[in-house]
Amino acid sequence: MSYVLHLECRECRKTYPIEPLAACQDCWAPLEVVYDYGRLWSDLRREDIAGRPATMWRYRELLPLTTEPLIGRQTGFTPLVRTHRLGQALGARELYVKNDGVNHPTLSFKDRVVAVALGKAREFGFDTVGCSSTGNLANAVAAQAAAGGFKAFIFIPADLETEKIIGTQVYGAKLVRVNGNYDQVNRLCAEVAEKYPWGIVNVNLRSFYAEGSKTVGYEVAEQLGWRLPRNIIVPMAGGALITKIHKAFEELRNLGWVPSAPVRFFGAQATGCCPITTAAKQGTTEIQPQKPNTIAKSLAIGNPADGYSAARVILSSGGAGEDVTDEEIVQGIRLLAETEGIFTETAGGVTVAVARKLIQQGYIRPEEPTVLVITGNGLKTLDAARGRLDEGAVIRPKLADFEEQCLELASVTT
Numbered sequence: 001m002s003y004v005l006h007l008e009c010r011e012c013r014k015t016y017p018i019e020p021l022a023a024c025q026d027c028w029a030p031l032e033v034v035y036d037y038g039r040l041w042s043d044l045r046r047e048d049i050a051g052r053p054a055t056m057w058r059y060r061e062l063l064p065l066t067t068e069p070l071i072g073r074q075t076g077f078t079p080l081v082r083t084h085r086l087g088q089a090l091g092a093r094e095l096y097v098k099n100d101g102v103n104h105p106t107l108s109f110k111d112r113v114v115a116v117a118l119g120k121a122r123e124f125g126f127d128t129v130g131c132s133s134t135g136n137l138a139n140a141v142a143a144q145a146a147a148g149g150f151k152a153f154i155f156i157p158a159d160l161e162t163e164k165i166i167g168t169q170v171y172g173a174k175l176v177r178v179n180g181n182y183d184q185v186n187r188l189c190a191e192v193a194e195k196y197p198w199g200i201v202n203v204n205l206r207s208f209y210a211e212g213s214k215t216v217g218y219e220v221a222e223q224l225g226w227r228l229p230r231n232i233i234v235p236m237a238g239g240a241l242i243t244k245i246h247k248a249f250e251e252l253r254n255l256g257w258v259p260s261a262p263v264r265f266f267g268a269q270a271t272g273c274c275p276i277t278t279a280a281k282q283g284t285t286e287i288q289p290q291k292p293n294t295i296a297k298s299l300a301i302g303n304p305a306d307g308y309s310a311a312r313v314i315l316s317s318g319g320a321g322e323d324v325t326d327e328e329i330v331q332g333i334r335l336l337a338e339t340e341g342i343f344t345e346t347a348g349g350v351t352v353a354v355a356r357k358l359i360q361q362g363y364i365r366p367e368e369p370t371v372l373v374i375t376g377n378g379l380k381t382l383d384a385a386r387g388r389l390d391e392g393a394v395i396r397p398k399l400a401d402f403e404e405q406c407l408e409l410a411s412v413t414t
């Protein structure tokens with residue numbers, strides 16, 4: 001059963017029927033999916049959710065599909081890990097990592113948004129789908145399009161990481177490598193969406209696609225025992241994820257499924273591309289576009305589509321925006337790996353490094369329950385770690401070599 005009512009403009013509140021529309025036709029602001037919360041409230045209990053399979057579809061009534069989900073059926077319900085050793089290193093006593101680096105099938109949170117977008121593409125009758133991407137979305141669309149039997153056109157900046165390029169091509173998608181940054185790629189993709197009758201997940205399917213990110217918020221709340229954290233730190237590119245986790249928490253409060261304690265939202269970006277955190281630091285929601293230059297390529301969106309909403313969520317929640325250098329990003333990746341055994345990509349390095357800064361600066365106090373949203377897998381950005389780790393000597397297969405060259409280095413005593 002579907003609880004979807006219509007689309008509504010986030011700014012002027014004009015409503016539209018459920019159709020593949022890129023933005024409000026009057027003011028070009030993003031469109032929100034509106035649900036019949038009254039009916040949801042009377043029909044659904046959080047206890048109903050508990051017995052369902054451990055995937056994002058356990059919250060299907062809060063997602064915009066009107067038919068049975070057939071694409072990305074195994075996606076979501078990734079681990080929420082209580083991170084004692086990382087907490088100790090950062091000086092936080094109740095710290096959690098939501099690890100979407102192990103999402104199914106392509107190891108990032110984008111699997112969630114694509115599962116919703118392609119389900120909707122099927123409902124609208126599209127046989128071809130596509131996206132503009134900073135990498136992870138490319139992987140997710142290519143994989144799930146293959147599994148769903150769609151043709152796919154994927155537009156990316158030509159200089160993305162090799163792992164993300166191969167991790168798109170392998171699924172047989174048509175990869176369009178564009179000489180330009182993401183914002184230029186995205187403009188081209190919008191033109192393509194205007195001209196061809198295709199479902200472009202982050203253009204004409206954007207309002208549905210973005211709803212998939214809400215499931216990160218539902219899962220965090222359920223995995224905390226149906227309560228909300230005091231703080232949540234979220235990496236931002238276009239700004240949709242943080243905005244949708246905020247929407248998810250609001251919905252859960254309104255449904256009475258969690259106590260209505262306030263949550264502070266902290267947005268994380270790389271210093272080499274930080275239009276949203278710059279605005280937040282200045283206390284404004286006005287975004288000044290930037291030209292990205294950072295190793296965190298998955299977050300390198302200089303003109304973020306949901307930047308205004310993301311800044312508003314941060315400021316109105318009493319949170320903050322913070323950014324970190326490429327060097328700090330690598331330190332963040334290593335810290336999470338060395339303390340918790342979780343290898344994240346550059347975006348996760350941003351989140352961990354920003355968490356460290358926020359705790360040091362006193363924005364986040366040690367006793368407050370705090371969640372770090374880790375959105376992607378380190379095996380997709382190997383260059384960030386390559387050459388920066390202790391690679392050790394290559395030795396002959398001799399015990400003497402081992403004892404001389406390896407034991408001493410690791411300062412092991414016999």
Ligand SMILES: Cc1ncc(COP(=O)(O)O)c(C=O)c1O
Nearest residue numbers: 136237238239240241298375376
């Ligand atoms: C790994 C990762 N984390 C976070 C984000 C940010 O998502 P959003 O564009 O919704 O802000 C992206 C976006 O591509 C991403 O790939």
Ligand SMILES: [Zn+2]
Nearest residue numbers: 009012024027
């Ligand atoms: Zn409008």
